[in-house]
Amino acid sequence: MLFIFPSNPVAPRFVDEHFAPEAMAARAAGHSVAVVDHDALCSGATEEAVRWIPLSDEGAQTNPALYRGWMLTVRQYTGFAAATAQRGVTLLTSPSSFEHAHWLPRWYDALSALTPRSVWTEGPDLDAFEACCSRLGSGPAVLRDHVKSLKHHWAEAAYIPDVANLPAARAVARRFLELRGEDFAGGLVARAFEQFTTTEARTWWVQGRCVLVTAHPDTPGDLPTGADLQSVAPTVAALGLPFVTVDLVLRADGVWRIVELGDGQVSDRPKSTPPETFIEAITGAFGT
Template identity: 55%
Template structure:
Protein backbone atom coordinates (compact mmCIF):
# COMPACT_ATOMS: atom_id res chain seq x y z
CA UNK A 1 0.00 0.00 0.00
CA UNK A 2 1.61 3.22 -1.23
CA UNK A 3 0.70 6.81 -0.53
CA UNK A 4 2.22 9.43 -2.83
CA UNK A 5 2.65 12.88 -1.31
CA UNK A 6 4.22 16.14 -2.54
CA UNK A 7 7.75 16.80 -1.37
CA UNK A 8 8.71 20.01 0.37
CA UNK A 9 10.15 22.22 -2.41
CA UNK A 10 12.98 23.39 -0.15
CA UNK A 11 13.62 20.04 1.59
CA UNK A 12 12.79 17.42 -1.03
CA UNK A 13 13.37 14.45 1.27
CA UNK A 14 10.53 15.59 3.49
CA UNK A 15 6.81 15.83 2.70
CA UNK A 16 5.33 19.23 2.03
CA UNK A 17 4.37 20.74 5.38
CA UNK A 18 0.71 20.83 4.33
CA UNK A 19 0.75 17.01 4.07
CA UNK A 20 3.12 16.21 6.94
CA UNK A 21 0.32 14.98 9.21
CA UNK A 22 -0.95 12.68 6.48
CA UNK A 23 2.57 11.30 5.98
CA UNK A 24 2.88 10.48 9.69
CA UNK A 25 -0.58 8.90 9.85
CA UNK A 26 0.10 6.88 6.70
CA UNK A 27 3.30 5.41 8.13
CA UNK A 28 1.49 4.52 11.35
CA UNK A 29 -1.14 2.69 9.28
CA UNK A 30 1.46 0.73 7.33
CA UNK A 31 1.56 2.68 4.07
CA UNK A 32 4.80 3.13 2.17
CA UNK A 33 5.11 6.90 1.75
CA UNK A 34 6.71 8.00 -1.53
CA UNK A 35 7.37 11.66 -2.34
CA UNK A 36 6.55 13.39 -5.61
CA UNK A 37 8.14 16.58 -6.98
CA UNK A 38 4.91 18.42 -7.71
CA UNK A 39 6.62 21.45 -9.21
CA UNK A 40 8.57 19.33 -11.71
CA UNK A 41 5.43 17.40 -12.59
CA UNK A 42 3.33 20.51 -13.17
CA UNK A 43 6.04 22.58 -14.87
CA UNK A 44 5.90 21.48 -18.56
CA UNK A 45 4.08 23.93 -20.81
CA UNK A 46 2.39 21.04 -22.61
CA UNK A 47 -0.16 19.63 -20.14
CA UNK A 48 -0.32 16.40 -22.14
CA UNK A 49 3.46 15.98 -22.41
CA UNK A 50 5.64 13.47 -20.57
CA UNK A 51 6.72 13.98 -16.97
CA UNK A 52 10.39 14.26 -16.00
CA UNK A 53 11.69 10.84 -15.01
CA UNK A 54 12.84 12.19 -11.62
CA UNK A 55 9.35 13.34 -10.67
CA UNK A 56 9.02 10.47 -8.17
CA UNK A 57 11.57 9.76 -5.43
CA UNK A 58 13.47 6.48 -5.55
CA UNK A 59 11.66 3.64 -3.79
CA UNK A 60 11.62 -0.15 -3.66
CA UNK A 61 7.86 -0.15 -3.01
CA UNK A 62 5.62 -1.56 -5.73
CA UNK A 63 1.89 -2.19 -6.08
CA UNK A 64 -1.26 -0.11 -5.76
CA UNK A 65 -1.06 3.55 -4.82
CA UNK A 66 -3.14 6.58 -4.01
CA UNK A 67 -1.95 10.16 -4.50
CA UNK A 68 -2.76 12.84 -1.93
CA UNK A 69 -1.53 16.20 -3.06
CA UNK A 70 -2.02 19.45 -4.88
CA UNK A 71 -4.42 19.62 -7.79
CA UNK A 72 -3.10 18.33 -11.12
CA UNK A 73 -4.42 18.85 -14.62
CA UNK A 74 -5.69 15.60 -16.07
CA UNK A 75 -2.81 15.48 -18.54
CA UNK A 76 -0.24 15.86 -15.78
CA UNK A 77 -1.93 13.12 -13.74
CA UNK A 78 -1.64 10.84 -16.77
CA UNK A 79 2.05 11.73 -17.02
CA UNK A 80 2.52 10.80 -13.36
CA UNK A 81 0.76 7.49 -13.95
CA UNK A 82 3.15 6.72 -16.83
CA UNK A 83 6.24 7.36 -14.68
CA UNK A 84 4.83 5.17 -11.92
CA UNK A 85 4.04 2.30 -14.28
CA UNK A 86 7.74 2.11 -15.16
CA UNK A 87 8.38 1.46 -11.46
CA UNK A 88 5.61 -1.15 -11.08
CA UNK A 89 3.40 1.25 -9.14
CA UNK A 90 -0.22 1.43 -10.28
CA UNK A 91 -2.39 4.35 -9.31
CA UNK A 92 -5.65 3.01 -7.95
CA UNK A 93 -7.45 5.79 -9.87
CA UNK A 94 -6.65 5.55 -13.58
CA UNK A 95 -6.05 8.69 -15.64
CA UNK A 96 -9.44 8.23 -17.29
CA UNK A 97 -11.15 7.95 -13.91
CA UNK A 98 -9.26 10.98 -12.62
CA UNK A 99 -10.42 13.15 -15.52
CA UNK A 100 -14.00 11.96 -15.09
CA UNK A 101 -14.06 12.93 -11.41
CA UNK A 102 -11.93 16.06 -11.70
CA UNK A 103 -13.71 17.79 -14.61
CA UNK A 104 -17.40 18.66 -14.47
CA UNK A 105 -18.34 17.31 -17.93
CA UNK A 106 -17.14 13.88 -16.80
CA UNK A 107 -19.63 13.54 -13.94
CA UNK A 108 -22.45 15.98 -14.61
CA UNK A 109 -24.81 13.71 -16.57
CA UNK A 110 -24.70 11.02 -13.88
CA UNK A 111 -25.47 13.49 -11.09
CA UNK A 112 -27.85 15.77 -13.01
CA UNK A 113 -30.77 14.97 -10.68
CA UNK A 114 -28.89 16.19 -7.60
CA UNK A 115 -26.82 19.10 -8.92
CA UNK A 116 -27.71 22.47 -10.50
CA UNK A 117 -28.54 22.47 -14.22
CA UNK A 118 -25.38 23.22 -16.23
CA UNK A 119 -24.16 23.90 -19.75
CA UNK A 120 -20.59 24.47 -20.88
CA UNK A 121 -18.29 25.45 -23.71
CA UNK A 122 -15.12 23.99 -25.12
CA UNK A 123 -12.60 26.80 -24.85
CA UNK A 124 -13.10 30.40 -23.78
CA UNK A 125 -14.18 32.34 -26.89
CA UNK A 126 -17.15 34.71 -26.87
CA UNK A 127 -19.02 32.87 -29.63
CA UNK A 128 -18.98 29.60 -27.72
CA UNK A 129 -20.06 31.39 -24.56
CA UNK A 130 -23.00 32.98 -26.36
CA UNK A 131 -24.09 29.58 -27.67
CA UNK A 132 -23.97 28.22 -24.12
CA UNK A 133 -26.03 31.18 -22.89
CA UNK A 134 -28.65 30.51 -25.56
CA UNK A 135 -28.87 26.87 -24.48
CA UNK A 136 -29.14 27.92 -20.83
CA UNK A 137 -31.98 30.38 -21.44
CA UNK A 138 -32.39 33.13 -18.87
CA UNK A 139 -32.12 33.72 -15.16
CA UNK A 140 -29.24 33.78 -12.68
CA UNK A 141 -26.21 31.51 -12.97
CA UNK A 142 -22.87 30.79 -11.35
CA UNK A 143 -19.84 30.68 -13.66
CA UNK A 144 -16.86 28.34 -13.38
CA UNK A 145 -14.57 26.28 -15.61
CA UNK A 146 -14.31 22.50 -15.72
CA UNK A 147 -12.53 22.27 -12.36
CA UNK A 148 -12.97 25.45 -10.32
CA UNK A 149 -15.03 28.56 -9.70
CA UNK A 150 -13.87 31.92 -8.40
CA UNK A 151 -16.34 31.95 -5.53
CA UNK A 152 -14.08 34.18 -3.47
CA UNK A 153 -14.69 36.82 -6.17
CA UNK A 154 -18.39 36.00 -6.33
CA UNK A 155 -19.88 39.32 -7.42
CA UNK A 156 -17.33 40.13 -10.10
CA UNK A 157 -16.24 36.75 -11.47
CA UNK A 158 -18.85 34.13 -10.56
CA UNK A 159 -22.42 35.42 -10.26
CA UNK A 160 -24.36 36.35 -13.39
CA UNK A 161 -27.67 38.01 -12.52
CA UNK A 162 -29.31 37.13 -15.84
CA UNK A 163 -27.68 34.94 -18.48
CA UNK A 164 -29.87 36.58 -21.12
CA UNK A 165 -27.99 39.89 -20.63
CA UNK A 166 -25.18 39.16 -23.10
CA UNK A 167 -22.83 42.03 -22.31
CA UNK A 168 -23.16 41.78 -18.54
CA UNK A 169 -22.63 38.03 -18.68
CA UNK A 170 -19.53 38.40 -20.80
CA UNK A 171 -18.09 40.99 -18.38
CA UNK A 172 -18.28 38.41 -15.61
CA UNK A 173 -16.78 35.75 -17.89
CA UNK A 174 -13.95 38.09 -18.91
CA UNK A 175 -13.10 38.84 -15.30
CA UNK A 176 -13.22 35.12 -14.48
CA UNK A 177 -10.78 34.39 -17.31
CA UNK A 178 -8.50 37.19 -16.17
CA UNK A 179 -8.36 35.82 -12.63
CA UNK A 180 -7.96 32.17 -13.67
CA UNK A 181 -5.31 33.13 -16.22
CA UNK A 182 -3.17 30.10 -17.16
CA UNK A 183 -4.97 27.92 -14.61
CA UNK A 184 -8.14 27.95 -16.75
CA UNK A 185 -9.24 24.40 -17.57
CA UNK A 186 -11.42 23.18 -20.41
CA UNK A 187 -14.24 25.63 -20.94
CA UNK A 188 -16.74 27.99 -19.34
CA UNK A 189 -19.55 26.38 -17.33
CA UNK A 190 -22.87 28.03 -16.50
CA UNK A 191 -24.63 26.52 -13.47
CA UNK A 192 -28.18 27.42 -12.48
CA UNK A 193 -28.16 29.60 -9.35
CA UNK A 194 -29.93 27.90 -6.43
CA UNK A 195 -30.58 29.24 -2.95
CA UNK A 196 -28.75 27.36 -0.22
CA UNK A 197 -29.29 27.58 3.53
CA UNK A 198 -26.29 25.75 4.99
CA UNK A 199 -22.53 25.71 4.79
CA UNK A 200 -20.99 23.14 2.45
CA UNK A 201 -20.02 19.75 3.83
CA UNK A 202 -17.43 17.51 2.19
CA UNK A 203 -18.32 13.84 1.84
CA UNK A 204 -15.61 11.29 1.04
CA UNK A 205 -16.37 8.12 -0.95
CA UNK A 206 -14.18 5.03 -1.40
CA UNK A 207 -15.24 2.51 -4.05
CA UNK A 208 -18.70 4.08 -4.15
CA UNK A 209 -19.32 3.91 -0.40
CA UNK A 210 -19.45 6.90 1.96
CA UNK A 211 -16.37 6.82 4.17
CA UNK A 212 -16.36 10.18 5.95
CA UNK A 213 -18.38 13.38 6.30
CA UNK A 214 -16.37 16.47 7.24
CA UNK A 215 -16.57 20.21 7.20
CA UNK A 216 -15.59 21.92 3.97
CA UNK A 217 -11.98 23.21 3.92
CA UNK A 218 -13.26 26.77 3.38
CA UNK A 219 -15.30 26.61 6.61
CA UNK A 220 -13.41 24.18 8.87
CA UNK A 221 -14.85 25.69 12.03
CA UNK A 222 -18.47 25.14 11.04
CA UNK A 223 -19.98 22.07 12.72
CA UNK A 224 -21.09 19.29 10.39
CA UNK A 225 -24.88 18.82 10.57
CA UNK A 226 -25.91 15.54 12.13
CA UNK A 227 -28.72 15.09 9.62
CA UNK A 228 -26.84 15.14 6.28
CA UNK A 229 -29.05 12.99 4.06
CA UNK A 230 -27.11 10.94 1.52
CA UNK A 231 -30.06 8.84 0.36
CA UNK A 232 -30.45 10.61 -3.01
CA UNK A 233 -26.76 11.03 -3.65
CA UNK A 234 -25.40 7.63 -2.58
CA UNK A 235 -26.72 5.43 -5.42
CA UNK A 236 -25.61 7.97 -8.02
CA UNK A 237 -22.08 8.25 -6.65
CA UNK A 238 -21.87 4.45 -6.40
CA UNK A 239 -22.92 4.14 -10.05
CA UNK A 240 -19.94 6.29 -11.11
CA UNK A 241 -17.67 3.35 -10.15
CA UNK A 242 -14.83 5.67 -9.19
CA UNK A 243 -12.28 4.56 -6.57
CA UNK A 244 -11.96 7.71 -4.49
CA UNK A 245 -14.00 10.90 -4.82
CA UNK A 246 -15.41 13.75 -2.79
CA UNK A 247 -18.86 15.26 -3.15
CA UNK A 248 -19.45 18.69 -1.64
CA UNK A 249 -23.06 19.00 -0.49
CA UNK A 250 -25.17 21.94 0.62
CA UNK A 251 -28.78 22.17 1.76
CA UNK A 252 -31.12 23.93 -0.67
CA UNK A 253 -33.95 26.11 0.62
CA UNK A 254 -36.48 23.36 -0.16
CA UNK A 255 -34.73 20.90 2.18
CA UNK A 256 -32.88 18.84 -0.46
CA UNK A 257 -29.15 18.19 -0.24
CA UNK A 258 -27.47 19.20 -3.49
CA UNK A 259 -24.07 18.33 -4.97
CA UNK A 260 -22.24 21.55 -5.76
CA UNK A 261 -18.97 19.84 -6.67
CA UNK A 262 -17.62 16.38 -7.32
CA UNK A 263 -13.86 15.97 -7.15
CA UNK A 264 -11.18 13.34 -7.23
CA UNK A 265 -10.43 12.57 -3.59
CA UNK A 266 -6.69 12.50 -4.22
CA UNK A 267 -6.61 16.26 -4.80
CA UNK A 268 -9.42 17.28 -2.43
CA UNK A 269 -8.16 19.19 0.58
CA UNK A 270 -8.75 17.80 4.05
CA UNK A 271 -10.26 20.44 6.35
CA UNK A 272 -8.30 21.53 9.38
CA UNK A 273 -9.33 19.60 12.45
CA UNK A 274 -10.04 16.34 10.60
CA UNK A 275 -7.80 13.49 11.73
CA UNK A 276 -5.87 12.26 8.67
CA UNK A 277 -5.94 8.72 10.06
CA UNK A 278 -9.72 8.65 9.68
CA UNK A 279 -9.39 9.26 5.96
CA UNK A 280 -6.37 7.06 5.32
CA UNK A 281 -7.85 4.14 7.24
CA UNK A 282 -10.72 4.15 4.75
CA UNK A 283 -8.27 4.06 1.85
CA UNK A 284 -6.18 1.19 3.16
CA UNK A 285 -8.53 -1.68 2.17
CA UNK A 286 -9.14 -0.08 -1.23
CA UNK A 287 -5.41 -0.12 -2.04
CA UNK A 288 -5.20 -3.91 -1.86
Protein backbone atom coordinates in the same frame (compact mmCIF):
# COMPACT_ATOMS: atom_id res chain seq x y z
CA MET B 1 -0.54 0.84 0.74
CA LEU B 2 1.98 3.30 -0.66
CA PHE B 3 1.05 6.97 -0.21
CA ILE B 4 2.65 9.50 -2.55
CA PHE B 5 2.73 13.12 -1.38
CA PRO B 6 4.20 16.28 -2.93
CA SER B 7 7.73 16.99 -1.82
CA ASN B 8 8.71 20.04 0.19
CA PRO B 9 10.15 22.64 -2.23
CA VAL B 10 12.81 23.60 0.34
CA ALA B 11 13.65 20.08 1.50
CA PRO B 12 12.70 17.91 -1.50
CA ARG B 13 13.26 14.54 0.17
CA PHE B 14 10.56 15.40 2.70
CA VAL B 15 6.78 15.76 2.42
CA ASP B 16 5.30 19.21 1.80
CA GLU B 17 4.26 20.79 5.10
CA HIS B 18 0.60 20.94 4.08
CA PHE B 19 0.45 17.15 3.76
CA ALA B 20 2.95 16.24 6.50
CA PRO B 21 0.23 15.37 9.08
CA GLU B 22 -1.32 12.85 6.70
CA ALA B 23 2.10 11.39 5.92
CA MET B 24 2.83 10.97 9.64
CA ALA B 25 -0.55 9.31 10.17
CA ALA B 26 0.02 6.97 7.23
CA ARG B 27 3.43 5.91 8.53
CA ALA B 28 2.05 5.41 12.04
CA ALA B 29 -0.63 3.12 10.57
CA GLY B 30 2.04 0.98 8.90
CA HIS B 31 1.85 2.33 5.36
CA SER B 32 4.73 3.39 3.14
CA VAL B 33 5.26 7.02 2.13
CA ALA B 34 7.07 8.48 -0.90
CA VAL B 35 7.31 11.94 -2.42
CA VAL B 36 6.85 13.35 -5.91
CA ASP B 37 8.28 16.65 -7.16
CA HIS B 38 5.10 18.58 -7.98
CA ASP B 39 6.89 21.38 -9.84
CA ALA B 40 8.72 18.90 -12.06
CA LEU B 41 5.46 17.06 -12.67
CA CYS B 42 3.75 20.26 -13.78
CA SER B 43 6.62 21.13 -16.11
CA GLY B 44 6.45 17.76 -17.85
CA ALA B 45 9.67 16.39 -16.34
CA THR B 46 7.92 13.26 -15.14
CA GLU B 47 10.99 11.03 -14.77
CA GLU B 48 12.64 13.65 -12.60
CA ALA B 49 9.41 14.14 -10.66
CA VAL B 50 9.17 10.50 -9.55
CA ARG B 51 12.85 9.92 -8.87
CA TRP B 52 12.25 9.47 -5.12
CA ILE B 53 9.53 6.87 -5.53
CA PRO B 54 11.20 3.53 -4.74
CA LEU B 55 11.70 1.09 -7.60
CA SER B 56 9.93 -2.23 -7.14
CA ASP B 57 11.92 -5.42 -7.57
CA GLU B 58 11.50 -6.88 -11.05
CA GLY B 59 8.67 -9.38 -11.06
CA ALA B 60 7.53 -8.46 -7.56
CA GLN B 61 3.91 -7.67 -6.83
CA THR B 62 3.71 -4.01 -5.87
CA ASN B 63 1.49 -2.39 -3.30
CA PRO B 64 -1.26 -0.10 -4.61
CA ALA B 65 -0.39 3.58 -4.54
CA LEU B 66 -2.57 6.51 -3.63
CA TYR B 67 -1.64 10.10 -4.45
CA ARG B 68 -2.55 12.80 -1.95
CA GLY B 69 -1.47 16.16 -3.23
CA TRP B 70 -1.99 19.36 -5.14
CA MET B 71 -4.27 19.67 -8.13
CA LEU B 72 -3.00 18.30 -11.43
CA THR B 73 -4.30 18.61 -14.96
CA VAL B 74 -5.43 15.44 -16.70
CA ARG B 75 -2.31 15.56 -18.88
CA GLN B 76 -0.04 15.94 -15.86
CA TYR B 77 -1.77 13.10 -14.04
CA THR B 78 -1.53 10.86 -17.09
CA GLY B 79 2.22 11.49 -17.25
CA PHE B 80 2.49 10.88 -13.52
CA ALA B 81 0.70 7.53 -13.79
CA ALA B 82 2.91 6.45 -16.67
CA ALA B 83 6.09 7.42 -14.82
CA THR B 84 5.10 5.57 -11.65
CA ALA B 85 4.21 2.50 -13.71
CA GLN B 86 7.77 2.52 -15.09
CA ARG B 87 8.92 2.15 -11.49
CA GLY B 88 6.55 -0.76 -10.87
CA VAL B 89 3.96 1.33 -9.00
CA THR B 90 0.31 1.47 -10.03
CA LEU B 91 -1.91 4.35 -8.95
CA LEU B 92 -5.28 3.21 -7.61
CA THR B 93 -6.99 5.86 -9.73
CA SER B 94 -6.39 5.49 -13.45
CA PRO B 95 -6.01 8.55 -15.69
CA SER B 96 -9.44 7.93 -17.20
CA SER B 97 -11.05 7.75 -13.74
CA PHE B 98 -9.18 10.89 -12.70
CA GLU B 99 -10.55 12.75 -15.74
CA HIS B 100 -14.08 11.46 -15.10
CA ALA B 101 -14.05 12.85 -11.56
CA HIS B 102 -12.04 15.95 -12.37
CA TRP B 103 -13.97 17.54 -15.25
CA LEU B 104 -17.59 18.63 -14.85
CA PRO B 105 -18.64 17.67 -18.41
CA ARG B 106 -17.50 14.09 -17.70
CA TRP B 107 -19.69 13.60 -14.61
CA TYR B 108 -22.55 16.03 -15.17
CA ASP B 109 -24.89 13.81 -17.18
CA ALA B 110 -24.80 11.06 -14.56
CA LEU B 111 -25.51 13.51 -11.74
CA SER B 112 -27.73 16.01 -13.59
CA ALA B 113 -30.82 15.24 -11.48
CA LEU B 114 -28.88 15.96 -8.28
CA THR B 115 -26.94 19.08 -9.20
CA PRO B 116 -27.72 22.56 -10.60
CA ARG B 117 -28.47 22.72 -14.32
CA SER B 118 -25.28 23.46 -16.25
CA VAL B 119 -24.22 24.43 -19.76
CA TRP B 120 -20.67 24.84 -21.04
CA THR B 121 -18.34 25.68 -23.87
CA GLU B 122 -15.28 23.86 -25.17
CA GLY B 123 -12.61 26.51 -24.88
CA PRO B 124 -12.61 30.17 -23.79
CA ASP B 125 -14.66 31.64 -26.66
CA LEU B 126 -16.94 34.35 -25.27
CA ASP B 127 -19.38 34.24 -28.20
CA ALA B 128 -19.90 30.53 -27.50
CA PHE B 129 -20.40 31.39 -23.84
CA GLU B 130 -23.16 33.86 -24.71
CA ALA B 131 -24.86 31.08 -26.67
CA CYS B 132 -24.65 28.87 -23.58
CA CYS B 133 -26.23 31.58 -21.47
CA SER B 134 -29.09 31.80 -23.96
CA ARG B 135 -29.68 28.07 -23.59
CA LEU B 136 -29.78 28.43 -19.82
CA GLY B 137 -32.55 31.02 -20.19
CA SER B 138 -32.79 33.71 -17.55
CA GLY B 139 -32.04 34.20 -13.89
CA PRO B 140 -28.85 34.09 -11.84
CA ALA B 141 -26.02 31.67 -12.50
CA VAL B 142 -22.59 30.76 -11.18
CA LEU B 143 -19.56 30.73 -13.50
CA ARG B 144 -16.66 28.27 -13.43
CA ASP B 145 -14.52 26.33 -15.89
CA HIS B 146 -14.54 22.55 -16.35
CA VAL B 147 -12.51 22.11 -13.14
CA LYS B 148 -12.80 25.08 -10.80
CA SER B 149 -14.74 28.19 -9.85
CA LEU B 150 -13.45 31.47 -8.45
CA LYS B 151 -15.95 31.79 -5.60
CA HIS B 152 -13.51 33.95 -3.65
CA HIS B 153 -13.97 36.51 -6.45
CA TRP B 154 -17.73 36.15 -6.23
CA ALA B 155 -18.96 39.52 -7.43
CA GLU B 156 -16.50 40.05 -10.27
CA ALA B 157 -15.77 36.58 -11.63
CA ALA B 158 -18.27 34.03 -10.32
CA TYR B 159 -21.81 35.33 -9.88
CA ILE B 160 -23.93 36.33 -12.89
CA PRO B 161 -27.11 38.12 -11.68
CA ASP B 162 -29.04 37.29 -14.85
CA VAL B 163 -27.74 35.18 -17.74
CA ALA B 164 -30.27 36.88 -20.01
CA ASN B 165 -28.15 40.03 -19.71
CA LEU B 166 -25.53 38.83 -22.17
CA PRO B 167 -23.16 41.83 -22.00
CA ALA B 168 -23.03 41.56 -18.19
CA ALA B 169 -22.54 37.80 -18.34
CA ARG B 170 -19.76 38.26 -20.89
CA ALA B 171 -18.03 40.78 -18.62
CA VAL B 172 -18.00 38.31 -15.72
CA ALA B 173 -16.66 35.59 -18.02
CA ARG B 174 -13.95 37.89 -19.36
CA ARG B 175 -12.83 38.70 -15.82
CA PHE B 176 -12.88 35.00 -14.92
CA LEU B 177 -10.56 34.25 -17.83
CA GLU B 178 -8.22 37.04 -16.77
CA LEU B 179 -7.96 35.72 -13.22
CA ARG B 180 -7.66 32.04 -14.13
CA GLY B 181 -4.98 32.78 -16.72
CA GLU B 182 -2.91 29.73 -17.60
CA ASP B 183 -4.87 27.65 -15.07
CA PHE B 184 -8.05 27.91 -17.17
CA ALA B 185 -9.27 24.37 -17.85
CA GLY B 186 -11.51 23.08 -20.64
CA GLY B 187 -14.20 25.65 -21.13
CA LEU B 188 -16.62 28.08 -19.50
CA VAL B 189 -19.50 26.66 -17.46
CA ALA B 190 -22.67 28.47 -16.37
CA ARG B 191 -24.60 26.76 -13.58
CA ALA B 192 -28.11 27.82 -12.58
CA PHE B 193 -27.99 29.53 -9.19
CA GLU B 194 -29.79 27.71 -6.37
CA GLN B 195 -30.43 29.13 -2.91
CA PHE B 196 -28.62 27.07 -0.29
CA THR B 197 -29.15 27.30 3.47
CA THR B 198 -26.11 25.46 4.88
CA THR B 199 -22.39 25.24 4.40
CA GLU B 200 -21.11 22.32 2.34
CA ALA B 201 -20.45 18.84 3.68
CA ARG B 202 -17.57 17.02 2.03
CA THR B 203 -18.29 13.30 1.69
CA TRP B 204 -15.54 10.82 0.83
CA TRP B 205 -16.33 7.75 -1.28
CA VAL B 206 -14.18 4.66 -1.87
CA GLN B 207 -15.33 2.10 -4.41
CA GLY B 208 -18.81 3.63 -4.45
CA ARG B 209 -19.29 3.67 -0.67
CA CYS B 210 -19.25 6.73 1.58
CA VAL B 211 -16.57 6.17 4.21
CA LEU B 212 -16.30 9.60 5.82
CA VAL B 213 -18.27 12.84 6.15
CA THR B 214 -16.33 16.00 6.98
CA ALA B 215 -16.74 19.74 6.88
CA HIS B 216 -15.67 21.53 3.72
CA PRO B 217 -12.08 22.87 3.89
CA ASP B 218 -13.39 26.43 3.42
CA THR B 219 -15.57 26.09 6.55
CA PRO B 220 -13.68 23.57 8.70
CA GLY B 221 -15.55 24.46 11.88
CA ASP B 222 -19.03 24.13 10.41
CA LEU B 223 -20.24 20.67 9.44
CA PRO B 224 -23.92 20.60 8.45
CA THR B 225 -25.83 17.66 9.86
CA GLY B 226 -28.30 15.33 8.22
CA ALA B 227 -26.73 15.09 4.76
CA ASP B 228 -28.95 12.77 2.72
CA LEU B 229 -26.45 10.17 1.54
CA GLN B 230 -29.14 7.68 0.54
CA SER B 231 -30.45 9.98 -2.17
CA VAL B 232 -27.06 10.19 -3.91
CA ALA B 233 -25.44 6.85 -3.04
CA PRO B 234 -26.80 4.75 -5.96
CA THR B 235 -25.79 7.39 -8.49
CA VAL B 236 -22.31 7.88 -7.06
CA ALA B 237 -21.77 4.10 -6.88
CA ALA B 238 -22.86 3.75 -10.52
CA LEU B 239 -20.02 6.04 -11.60
CA GLY B 240 -17.59 3.22 -10.84
CA LEU B 241 -14.87 5.58 -9.63
CA PRO B 242 -12.38 4.35 -7.01
CA PHE B 243 -11.93 7.45 -4.83
CA VAL B 244 -13.98 10.64 -5.06
CA THR B 245 -15.40 13.43 -2.97
CA VAL B 246 -18.97 14.65 -3.25
CA ASP B 247 -19.75 18.07 -1.78
CA LEU B 248 -23.36 18.28 -0.56
CA VAL B 249 -25.41 21.29 0.53
CA LEU B 250 -29.01 21.81 1.63
CA ARG B 251 -31.21 23.79 -0.75
CA ALA B 252 -33.86 26.19 0.54
CA ASP B 253 -36.62 23.68 -0.23
CA GLY B 254 -35.01 21.06 2.03
CA VAL B 255 -33.41 18.97 -0.75
CA TRP B 256 -29.74 18.01 -0.53
CA ARG B 257 -27.85 18.89 -3.70
CA ILE B 258 -24.46 17.97 -5.14
CA VAL B 259 -22.30 21.05 -5.61
CA GLU B 260 -19.20 19.28 -6.83
CA LEU B 261 -17.71 15.90 -7.62
CA GLY B 262 -13.94 15.70 -7.27
CA ASP B 263 -11.11 13.22 -7.37
CA GLY B 264 -10.36 12.25 -3.77
CA GLN B 265 -6.60 12.36 -4.30
CA VAL B 266 -6.60 16.12 -4.90
CA SER B 267 -9.50 17.05 -2.59
CA ASP B 268 -8.33 18.86 0.51
CA ARG B 269 -9.00 17.50 3.99
CA PRO B 270 -10.43 20.08 6.40
CA LYS B 271 -8.19 20.83 9.37
CA SER B 272 -11.03 19.87 11.70
CA THR B 273 -10.73 16.21 10.63
CA PRO B 274 -7.75 14.50 12.31
CA PRO B 275 -5.37 12.99 9.76
CA GLU B 276 -5.46 9.69 11.65
CA THR B 277 -9.24 9.51 11.20
CA PHE B 278 -8.88 10.29 7.51
CA ILE B 279 -6.14 7.73 6.81
CA GLU B 280 -7.96 4.99 8.73
CA ALA B 281 -11.23 5.60 6.85
CA ILE B 282 -9.61 5.62 3.41
CA THR B 283 -7.24 2.68 3.82
CA GLY B 284 -9.85 0.61 5.64
CA ALA B 285 -12.24 1.04 2.74
CA PHE B 286 -9.54 -0.01 0.27
CA GLY B 287 -8.94 -3.08 2.40
CA THR B 288 -5.34 -2.29 3.33
